[in-house]
Amino acid sequence: MNQYETLTPEVLEELRAISGHRVITGEDLNPDYTHDDMPIYGIGMPEATIDVQSTEEISAIMKVCNAHHIPVTVRGAGTGLAGGCTPVQGGVVLCTMRMNHILGYDEENMNVRVEPGVLLADLAKDAADHGFFYPPDPGEKFATLGGNVSTNAGGMRAVKYGTTRDYVQAMTVVLPNGEIMHLGAPVSKSSSGYSLLHLMIGSEGTLGIITELTLKLITPPVCHCSLIVPFSNLADAIGAVPGIKRSALKPQALEFFEKEMLETTEKYTGSSVFPKVVDGQEVGAYLLITLDADDNDQLDALVEKGAELLLEAGALDVLVADTPMYLEKTWAARSSFLEGIESLYNLIDECDVVVPVSKIPDFTLYIREIGDQFSFDIRMFGHAGDGNIHVYACENGTDDDIMAFKKETEKFMHLLYAKASELGGQISGEHGIGFGKVPYLAENLGPVPIHLMQGIKEVFDPNLILNPNKICF
Numbered sequence: 349m350n351q352y353e354t355l356t357p358e359v360l361e362e363l364r365a366i367s368g369h370r371v372i373t374g375e376d377l378n379p380d381y382t383h384d385d386m387p388i389y390g391i392g393m394p395e396a397t398i399d400v401q402s403t404e405e406i407s408a409i410m411k412v413c414n415a416h417h418i419p420v421t422v423r424g425a426g427t428g429l430a431g432g433c434t435p436v437q438g439g440v441v442l443c444t445m446r447m448n449h450i451l452g453y454d455e456e457n458m459n460v461r462v463e464p465g466v467l468l469a470d471l472a473k474d475a476a477d478h479g480f481f482y483p484p485d486p487g488e489k490f491a492t493l494g495g496n497v498s499t500n501a502g503g504m505r506a507v508k509y510g511t512t513r514d515y516v517q518a519m520t521v522v523l524p525n526g527e528i529m530h531l532g533a534p535v536s537k538s539s540s541g542y543s544l545l546h547l548m549i550g551s552e553g554t555l556g557i558i559t560e561l562t563l564k565l566i567t568p569p570v571c572h573c574s575l576i577v578p579f580s581n582l583a584d585a586i587g588a589v590p591g592i593k594r595s596a597l598k599p600q601a602l603e604f605f606e607k608e609m610l611e612t613t614e615k616y617t618g619s620s621v622f623p624k625v626v627d628g629q630e631v632g633a634y635l636l637i638t639l640d641a642d643d644n645d646q647l648d649a650l651v652e653k654g655a656e657l658l659l660e661a662g663a664l665d666v667l668v669a670d671t672p673m674y675l676e677k678t679w680a681a682r683s684s685f686l687e688g689i690e691s692l693y694n695l696i697d698e699c700d701v702v703v704p705v706s707k708i709p710d711f712t713l714y715i716r717e718i719g720d721q722f723s724f725d726i727r728m729f730g731h732a733g734d735g736n737i738h739v740y741a742c743e744n745g746t747d748d749d750i751m752a753f754k755k756e757t758e759k760f761m762h763l764l765y766a767k768a769s770e771l772g773g774q775i776s777g778e779h780g781i782g783f784g785k786v787p788y789l790a791e792n793l794g795p796v797p798i799h800l801m802q803g804i805k806e807v808f809d810p811n812l813i814l815n816p817n818k819i820c821f
């Protein structure tokens with residue numbers, strides 16, 4: 349299957365003529381560049397890595413690699429959860445982390461131009477300092493914006509404000525043949541032919557390399573608070589979600605998690621914020637809801653209405669986190685779920701399905717039903733307001749146990765994806781397909797859409813050098 353060439357000394361010389369000492373090879377290669385946050389989906393050793401600095405540099409590198417059939421994989425911060433930036437065919441890895449400049453705000457048209465290596469946390473803070481709000485809020489704040497756009501990252505606030513896709517107005521892209529292309533425009537609508545901009549968003553570095561982004565900003569809500577809502581079991585917690593969505597509450601975040609997930613993360617953070625027993629009744633699951641508003645009176649009214657609705661839906665209590673410290677502690681626990689799992693287990697696989705919101709109870713119940721057939725622990729949490737459920741299979745073991753673990757989790761994942769399909773869901777709500785979920789996407793979509801995707805890939809990248817073997821191949 350290997351249609352690629354390896355890096356000869358002559359090609360390396362060509363790359364060094366472009367990027368100088370930033371072309372790293374041999375023993376100096378950074379092992380971090382061999383995988384993302386899910387090494388279970390494979391590790392790939394590149395022949396060379398380059399911390400790139402500009403559009404023109406990337407263009408020149410791509411011209412060389414395309415001419416010599418050298419595979420190229422681009423990475424941001426490597427926090428992906430699908431093996432998307434893993435260089436499975438070796439070749440050259442380009443890292444965008446040095447392209448980390450915020451290029452400027454257009455305050456009148458409410459947008460910002462950034463390089464792809466700017467971290468989400470840095471843009472969120474800088475936009476706030478300029479009086480703006482950049483709503484996308486995936487859990488990992490140290491991911492790059494290029495990575496966020498390439499995976500169409502979702503996160504906590506998607507239920508009200510949409511996903512990363514909704515904030516991308518324009519971008520500069522280097523195509524696999526090195527050509528530089530500008531897509532989109534800083535306008536608020538467009539019906540101007542096929543949207544290549546939206547094709548690039550979520551394409552996980554397979555169609556082109558994003559080297560600049562124009563992102564939409566909005567004005568921030570004036571005030572917000574969070575509701576911590578314990579339930580005796582997951583079915584009750586999830587059962588409350590459709591009612592909340594139909595109400596006028598319009599939550600900014602609507603998250604769910606099970607007691608076991610909280611226990612895991614609290615062992616990691618060492619702090620305990622959520623109630624475990626309410627009036628003698630043990631808590632089995634939680635909703636965590638953020639409400640925002642244009643003034644405090646409006647927020648108070650929303651809190652009152654929300655509490656009423658939640659108690660009617662079976663909540664054991666409704667606690668209001670409305671001070672900066674309480675809010676920070678509450679969300680620090682939620683943001684540490686994955687780190688919590690990683691601190692307790694060394695073998696981890698995950699699934700990020702999205703199902704219609706009304707089907708979350710059927711899906712989560714099914715997981716608990718089949719869970720007993722497997723030896724690993726299962727942890728569950730997710731964006732309840734979007735029907736996006738993260739299921740983790742976790743175990744402790746040595747290197748010798750990896751194959752057995754993978755065999756078991758494959759069986760488990762097949763069952764989960766089949767169930768999600770049956771319920772009208774899709775393979776990934778926000779993490780992408782990368783390398784880890786390629787067979788599941790093919791099964792879920794069937795041959796015709798996969799064939800169309802392969803055709804699109806071949807138009808952008810006839811030599812298939814950019815991030816090979818991902819998504820649809």
Ligand SMILES: Cc1cc2nc3c(=O)[nH]c(=O)nc-3n(C[C@H](O)[C@H](O)[C@H](O)COP(=O)(O)OP(=O)(O)OC[C@H]3O[C@@H](n4cnc5c(N)ncnc54)[C@H](O)[C@@H]3O)c2cc1C
Pocket residue numbers: 384385421422423424425426427428429431432433444464485486487488490491492493494495496497498499500501502503504552553554556557558559686687778779782815
């Ligand atoms: C603790 C934790 C919590 C997380 N929570 C969320 C969450 O709530 N929601 C969510 O959606 N994700 C979440 N993620 C996943 C991850 O953070 C996102 O997928 C993020 O968008 C990846 O960004 P990155 O810079 O790390 O990209 P990488 O992992 O480096 O790359 C991801 C993909 O994007 C491509 N890519 C990167 N940069 C470019 C570029 N400039 N041009 C073209 N392609 C590019 C890569 O080739 C790869 O396919 C979480 C991850 C962790 C570890």
